[in-house]
Amino acid sequence: MRILIADDHDLVRDTIAIFLESEGMSEIKTVENLDAAVAAVRENGAYDLVLLDYNMPGMDGLNGLRRMKEVNEDKPVAILSGSANPSIAKDAIASGAAGFVPKTLGARSMVSAIRFMAVGEVFLPYEFMQQAEEKTVGNLTERETEVLRGLSEGKSNKEIARDLELQEVTIKLHVKTLCRKLGAKNRTQAAMIARDRKLV
Template sequence: MRILVADDHDLVRETIAAYLNGTEIEEVQTVATLDEALQVVEETGSFDLVLLDYNMPGMNGLDGLTRMQAANAGRPVAILSGSATREIADAALKAGAQGFIPKTLSARSLLSAARFMAAGETYVPLEFLQQQPADKGGPLTRRELEVLRGICEGKANKEIARDLDLQEVTVKLHVKTLSRKLEARNRTHAAMIARDRGLA
């Protein structure tokens, strides 16, 4: 397995590379910018997995992900981040990222995630997916409002997921967050509150 790690922080880059130097991983290359990453792929061929730091030079949000996906011949490309939000993770996955890796992941988890993604599976840590905004009753995100509209239209999670091009488990998490923010007992109650407040 060949892996390319692109991150502009020397220590982070070298630590991740050290984590990944396992028995079945023949090669781990590291670079500091998106341009360097694209150049390495062009010179040495596609990698089984490319890990891109979300905030490094040249990334320009998720544009860098799209550029690397094309350069890496459609093979797995994942996003690394130390500070990104759930919304950014969702957007990355929607844009075709193979996974979303917080830099706080342990060595063992990172190695498992790399194997998983190289095999074509999508990886996001469960605890990251379960992150909830700290403020109860806080403002609803754009995605939460879209899910809420689906609930108000009487759609099941599966239908909402299909409409919004999301995983069903992601919709379930949005419903849970919505219910807490709206202080709703269930979906029907959430829909009633939404209509009363003119949210959907």
């Protein structure tokens, strides 16, 4: 089974590759953006499954998905994300994605989802869709609000990760999403906006 993983976060990319290799999937290719993913397919031929990070360089929303589907000869292409909401997940499926995989998915579940999509099935995590729709404060999820509270208290990513029992890379993803949603240039500005809008 040939899998291509495109994600601009080294740790996320490498971790998923290690999961898959430990499950006997030996032909895993990793790249850091959409252009590199397109180049890899053109060089090596279509992959059984391509995983695209929704927020990485070159994606331009779901346009990157459509571009990759054409290049990958209509073999399965799925969206991987640590921040996208259920409406984006639904849009991705409607645009022909083989599935939507949250980065918070456990290792075993992720491997199962990848096997499922590689054989032509569509994967959409039911619990994520339900929880994410239920737990929102304004346009922020419950987890994003918790991270924002930590930022407002002046805590580092490492401290917030320890408090919430999450990986530091997950907190970095949440901070990136918060800055985008709040229109903030950095974490300090995000904290200021949160206080001004009484979000925490």
